[in-house]
Amino acid sequence: MPLPFLTADRAFDDAADDAALPFDDRDLWRRPYRPGPWRVGTAALSLLLASYVLFAAVIIAFADSLAGAALCAGLAVLIIVGSLRLLRVGTWVSARGVRRVGFLRTRTVPWAQIATVRTAQQPVRWLGLPRTVQGQALILVRRDQAAGGQQLLMTDRNADFLARHEAFNRAADAIEVWADEYRTRAEYQPTA
Template identity: 65%
Template sequence: MPLPFLTADRTFDAASESALPHDDRERWRRPYRPGPWRVGGAALWLLLASFVLFAAVLIALTGSASSAGTVLTVAVVVIAGALRILRMGVWVSAHGLRHVSLLATRTVPWKHVVAVRTAQQPVRWLGLPRTVQGQALALVRKDRAVEDTPPLLTTHSLDFLHRPAAFDRAADAVEVWACEYGRG
């Protein structure tokens, strides 16, 4: 019995398949895949968490329960951080646009969005203070100036570093959502 989901010789019906696994526009979805740098970073954090969990078990078996609880709490915080790193990015739905960062989440209803534009500007490299020349997807809101809002996506973020075609596809997808729902 052939397994078509594991082989490359199946026929591709791109017109009949949606790019996303579901067509529910009310659910929040990321219009692009997380980049390899983001996934690799989260995997390293989870690897660190496995060592910390192992240490918690060893401390629980040989030491005090309070010390093991403290180390277990550290492991849970590291796991939560890894999951948050995976959730970071831009999410869209029929309700609006959501920008998830490491410590904050900002949601903008579509009625407040004027436009979403790609601009050539200095951007932060991997979120660090160092800036390099790149492209950024900027959100133009009715109630704020463009300079007050951080860029939604950049070519030098964890998702798009050394992947300019993926940035272009993601920026186009967010711009399409903004054009479709931003007529508020």
């Protein structure tokens, strides 16, 4: 069974350098990179824990404690949902805009509201922890400064790109190309 949220579109890896946007249907939301080993490993360990909790629920159910079994099964479902959500976390693009999917919140910014998308050297959080290190960040700058101005899209020290600098550079370049093309289209569209 294919899991579209787990595998990034392979066209980014297979496309030639001159074809930065190799997709026929650009209205679909897609992540222009594969999830990193830290993110996939954490999700896999969480799913392993969920299987143990489900096994415990079966044992508890055979021991004639249905309330305990239901509690264990509910906990397993929460762990599974959390693991799947963890795999969806990242930066997604489509013809409509750029979407930053977090674990608890998703923010979408239309291309017309974006001034620029750029890479910058700055202190970034290491694996999302409070510790900061010097690294690269992909930053979205909005046209309206009242809405926060800048938004961090991804860093080279997060769970997708830790020790994968080439993958970060490819993903950042791909998102910047999407931004350049669709910001230009948004500027030239007549308003009705």
